[in-house]
């Protein structure tokens with residue numbers, strides 16, 4: 204699969220549609236209201252400011268299949284080697300082995316950028332995402348109970364993390 208770097212100009216509407224499908228129909232994202240195009244501008248600006256990748260791939264019609272990205276885990280200096288990731292495929296592209304390819308590419312980017320751990324915060328009921336991350340070598344790292352409320356019920360979330368061998372020479376700059 205050929206991966207591209209997504210841009211606001213070319214891919215914001217397609218990423219927005221994927222986000223909004225997840226927001227309105229699932230507990231993968233803990234938001235109530237559909238996002239607007241304005242939020243996508245800020246989203247891309249934040250990625251760009253942090254030098255974080257937004258990778259995507261296109262189908263034969265040139266339409267975005269999905270995307271994967273990471274960003275700041277917590278905004279304090281000593282967390283600088285940690286990132287929190289997200290990976291979302293269009294509904295009709297799920298379950299075909301593509302998500303795994305996206306994550307392999309994203310993990311490679313994280314190694315190249317010298318990060319040390321990739322963290323996924325997953326809705327505890329999202330069993331397919333949990334199985335997917337375990338399949339990629341991510342390990343369970345804890346549960347936060349009733350940390351969210353959506354669709355009339357409390358939601359737990361679980362942390363999963365992958366430790367990387369990078370960076371070779373961590374610093375405290």
Ligand SMILES: CC(C)(COP(=O)(O)OP(=O)(O)OC[C@H]1O[C@@H](n2cnc3c(N)ncnc32)[C@H](O)[C@@H]1OP(=O)(O)O)[C@@H](O)C(=O)NCCC(=O)NCCS
Nearest residue numbers: 231290291292297298299300301302303331332334335338
């Ligand atoms: C989660 C998601 C990115 C996974 O991508 P995908 O393309 O559907 O997953 P893949 O087909 O690449 O699966 C990769 C591996 O995980 C395993 N896996 C995926 N879903 C699984 C499930 N429900 N149960 C067991 N194993 C599962 C597959 O068996 C496969 O293993 P294999 O390589 O040994 O065959 C995708 O389904 C998605 O976008 N879901 C909706 C959004 C979402 O929940 N994002 C994550 C938020 S934390």
